[in-house]
Amino acid sequence: MDCLFCKIAQETVPASIIYKDDEFVVFKDINPKAPIHILIIPRKHIVSINHLEAEDESLIGKMFLTAKKIAKKLEIDEKGYKLVFNVGRGGGQIIDHLHLHLLAGWKNSTERNVPGMP
């Protein structure tokens, strides 16, 4: 399958990987939208949240336990962060392999707050 994120997970395409285990690979976004911008992807090829099946329930739960762990590892857990899934082109999703954006590192709320986002 010609999927960029599958290739990153298989390490046939390079990325700044900061964590990996049997189910997930975590790496820096090459086009960061915040001072800290990390992507968490499952090794399993799932296109998007629209494509989740009931059998993926545990995987998604683990994805957020991984996000919590990465936030602690990066020492951004107490300062705060955002976790974002874009779903579909109209939701801003560019790569058709499920990826969770972890955004953090803003100096203050003025830098963090953007119109149109909660």
Add this chain to the structure above:
Amino acid sequence: MDCLFCKIAQETVPASIIYKDDEFVVFKDINPKAPIHILIIPRKHIVSINHLEAEDESLIGKMFLTAKKIAKKLEIDEKGYKLVFNVGRGGGQIIDHLHLHLLAGWKNSTERNVPGMP
């Protein structure tokens, strides 16, 4: 416990509820940041992603299966949407009860795209 979202889940405080089941309540955000802005909360009081325990794995997985279902119900699944957790005050979290933002309904990518967000 004096928690606004617990009260909404218990229906002792009113909200524009669009869906509910044994584990989740889904309602309109009173301060929408997008044409469609919905909140999905678990009935269980979990403060934030930072406070997840291993036992919450299944609940979080179900939360995203619920988000997928709601997107279909609202007929925004094909047009696309965003799912956002803010974590901690520094991440923009205002209410200390886990809530997943579902954002959608933008006219086009110009309206959707905001600087500082993926």
